[in-house]
Amino acid sequence: MLEIKNLHARVDGKDILKGLSLEVKAGEVCAIMGPNGSGKSTLAHILAGREGYEVTSGSVSFEGKDLLALAPEERAREGVFLAFQYPVEVPGVNNVYLLKAAFNAIRKQRGEEELDAMDFLALVKAKMQFMEMDPAFLNRAVNEGFSGGEKKRNEILQMLVLEPKLALLDETDSGLDIDALKVVAKGVNKLRDPKRAIVMVTHYQRLLDHVVPDKVHVLAGGRVVKSGGKELALELEKRGYDWLKDAAA
Amino acid sequence: MSALAPYLEGYAAYPKPRPWLQALQQQALQRAEARGFPQARDEAWKYTSLATLEQRGFKPASSTVTLDAITLAPLLVTGLDCPRAVFVNGRYAAALSRLPQGVRVVAARDADESLGALLTVPPEWQDDTFLNLNTALFQDALLVEVSGELTEPLEFLHVSAPEAAAASHHPRCTVKLGPNARATLIERYAGLEGAKHFTNSVVQIELASGAKLTHLRLQEESLQGFHLGRVLVSQAADSTYESHNLQHGAAWARLDLAVALKATGAAAELNGLYAVGGRRHLDNHTRVDHLAPHTASRELYRGILDGQGRAVFNGKVVVAPHAAKTDASQANHNLLLSRGAEIDTKPELEIYADDVKCSHGATIGQLDEQQLFYLRSRGLDAETARSLLIGAFAERLLTLLPSLALAAHARRRLGAAVSRINLPEPA
Numbered sequence: 001m002l003e004i005k006n007l008h009a010r011v012d013g014k015d016i017l018k019g020l021s022l023e024v025k026a027g028e029v030c031a032i033m034g035p036n037g038s039g040k041s042t043l044a045h046i047l048a049g050r051e052g053y054e055v056t057s058g059s060v061s062f063e064g065k066d067l068l069a070l071a072p073e074e075r076a077r078e079g080v081f082l083a084f085q086y087p088v089e090v091p092g093v094n095n096v097y098l099l100k101a102a103f104n105a106i107r108k109q110r111g112e113e114e115l116d117a118m119d120f121l122a123l124v125k126a127k128m129q130f131m132e133m134d135p136a137f138l139n140r141a142v143n144e145g146f147s148g149g150e151k152k153r154n155e156i157l158q159m160l161v162l163e164p165k166l167a168l169l170d171e172t173d174s175g176l177d178i179d180a181l182k183v184v185a186k187g188v189n190k191l192r193d194p195k196r197a198i199v200m201v202t203h204y205q206r207l208l209d210h211v212v213p214d215k216v217h218v219l220a221g222g223r224v225v226k227s228g229g230k231e232l233a234l235e236l237e238k239r240g241y242d243w244l245k246d247a248a249a
Numbered sequence: 250m251s252a253l254a255p256y257l258e259g260y261a262a263y264p265k266p267r268p269w270l271q272a273l274q275q276q277a278l279q280r281a282e283a284r285g286f287p288q289a290r291d292e293a294w295k296y297t298s299l300a301t302l303e304q305r306g307f308k309p310a311s312s313t314v315t316l317d318a319i320t321l322a323p324l325l326v327t328g329l330d331c332p333r334a335v336f337v338n339g340r341y342a343a344a345l346s347r348l349p350q351g352v353r354v355v356a357a358r359d360a361d362e363s364l365g366a367l368l369t370v371p372p373e374w375q376d377d378t379f380l381n382l383n384t385a386l387f388q389d390a391l392l393v394e395v396s397g398e399l400t401e402p403l404e405f406l407h408v409s410a411p412e413a414a415a416a417s418h419h420p421r422c423t424v425k426l427g428p429n430a431r432a433t434l435i436e437r438y439a440g441l442e443g444a445k446h447f448t449n450s451v452v453q454i455e456l457a458s459g460a461k462l463t464h465l466r467l468q469e470e471s472l473q474g475f476h477l478g479r480v481l482v483s484q485a486a487d488s489t490y491e492s493h494n495l496q497h498g499a500a501w502a503r504l505d506l507a508v509a510l511k512a513t514g515a516a517a518e519l520n521g522l523y524a525v526g527g528r529r530h531l532d533n534h535t536r537v538d539h540l541a542p543h544t545a546s547r548e549l550y551r552g553i554l555d556g557q558g559r560a561v562f563n564g565k566v567v568v569a570p571h572a573a574k575t576d577a578s579q580a581n582h583n584l585l586l587s588r589g590a591e592i593d594t595k596p597e598l599e600i601y602a603d604d605v606k607c608s609h610g611a612t613i614g615q616l617d618e619q620q621l622f623y624l625r626s627r628g629l630d631a632e633t634a635r636s637l638l639i640g641a642f643a644e645r646l647l648t649l650l651p652s653l654a655l656a657a658h659a660r661r662r663l664g665a666a667v668s669r670i671n672l673p674e675p676a
Contacts, residue, residue, distance in 0.1 A: 092641025
């Protein structure tokens with residue numbers, strides 16, 4: 001589904017990704033782990049199409065398409081979703097409006113009819129209940145005044161509503177207490193599907209206790225330095241990253 | 250040729266009113282002549298040039314244009330069904346109007362002396378040239394006197410319609426609310442496409458103790474038009490003035506809104522929203538005088554600028570020496586959508602009293618890149634994301650509007666102003 005080949009990228013003239021290669025297949029849940037500064041978040045942002053990153057070489061293909069040639073909204077409509085590490089507050093734009101606009105933009109791309117307001121609301125409310133969110137959130141401005149945990153829950157709610165083919169979670173576990181973490185994990189697990197890939201970018205094992213990955217890739221120095229099964233994450237938890245940093249050097 | 254010559258000529262051709270008004274008008278014209286047009290060196294006019302206005306002349310003339318209900322219909326606010334006083338090019342259109350009790354229209358040419366008191370100008374405005382021109386040149390004045398409550402809003406609608414020669418029109422309105430009276434006034438300036446006129450309006454408002462006026466002012470002139478407005482508010486004890494000022498129209502426009510809080514407990518809330526594009530120019534000058542202890546004012550103005558549009562915001566707050574316990578806040582936020590747009594924003598606080606609470610702030614910013622990316626990452630195209638964020642910026646003020654019909658109307662107008670914001674240079 002996602003194929004990254006020899007990706008090099010820089011930010012503000014500084015090389016961050018240095019020949020990153022990675023393949024994620026449909027149905028896979030994988031974790032991308034690594035020490036701070038290894039390029040994890042950069043990778044997530046580049047995949048979502050954020051400006052300010054210069055890809056100097058390499059390629060990213062998503063279902064055979066050149067992902068890097070697409071605008072952020074085109075990627076979203078193709079089925080790529082990034083759950084932000086720091087979800088953005090958008091005062092004046094209410095949650096349900098954004099959800100509906102996003103939902104319909106993606107349906108339109110798939111050649112499907114727009115859902116009418118009542119059906120859409122019913123769908124969202126069911127997913128909110130699943131995410132243990134107060135329906136009052138719907139009419140609040142996007143993320144405005146939300147606590148860290150509420151913002152993360154909101155990201156997962158959007159993901160559940162939009163049903164992406166490729167879900168990227170950027171440090172979704174950071175700043176969550178254990179109860180919120182469990183709810184978020186429940187949301188992610190709900191999305192597990194043979195037709196869908198889930199990529200979790202994370203520093204810690206914590207989230208992986210609740211969303212067990214099929215594969216774990218370790219990033220260091222802008223490259224994947226080790227890949228393995230879920231047991232690799234446990235090993236990292238015990239041994240830290242230093243032994244792998246040396247391997248990268 | 251003096252900038253005032255066309256106005257003097259126009260006045261000479263007007264039908265003569267009764268002697269008392271003639272004397273008042275002569276005096277106003279003399280004052281206008283003595284003062285002339287404000288100059289660029291005049292601090293209050295530093296950023297708003299009168300050169301084009303002067304050059305165009307805009308000789309006032311008694312307009313013969315009439316409108317029928319069918320032509321008027323598209324200019325009306327959908328869903329706003331309330332008493333309405335319609336003026337076309339400065340003249341009252343009785344057939345298009347419905348006045349509630351306590352509201353009347355007086356023609357200058359046959360006004361009796363009782364009108365005099367309603368035309369009295371506060372001393373600090375007696376030398377204002379445009380106000381004096383209005384006093385000399387208004388044709389029909391709207392007089393609103395409320396002792397109890399106006400249960401429905403009253404719309405004062407001035408329509409500018411194209412004429413053979415671009416003329417100036419001088420709408421005049423006085424609103425007097427008695428003790429504890431309540432009213433909502435919707436003052437609206439609409440223009441038919443192609444109207445290249447100059448509107449020079451004056452609205453005077455006097456609120457007795459405990460009175461409350463909600464005042465919505467919508468400047469939606471044709472994009473070739475010129476507009477100058479004066480709103481002068483005088484407030485007695487415990488009165489409340491709530492203003493919502495929306496400026497989207499005209500090639501060149503300026504509003505001076507002056508509020509005098511004259512007695513304890515008087516409070517004013519000033520909300521404003523302006524949107525300008527093309528090569529158009531919008532100016533909002535507000536002034537609040539805290540003249541008594543325990544008076545309060547809150548002001549929030551927001552502006553959206555695109556193309557080579559230019560806007561001016563000047564908010565002056567003066568706290569008189571004995572006006573202790575004054576509570577005044579002011580904020581002006583501007584959204585610049587293009588490199589060519591320009592905003593001159595200037596908060597001015599003059600505080601001569603101790604023990605007051607005053608704050609002010611002004612910001613100028615662009616659309617937030619992070620917000621744009623966030624919305625696009627959810628599948629919204631760049632243009633939709635942009636208009637959503639522009640709308641959100643405006644919504645802060647639109648949600649304050651007390652009428653849903655007007656809020657919807659303003660939203661549509663703003664939508665049109667934003668999507669049409671790269672307008673050609675006014676002809």
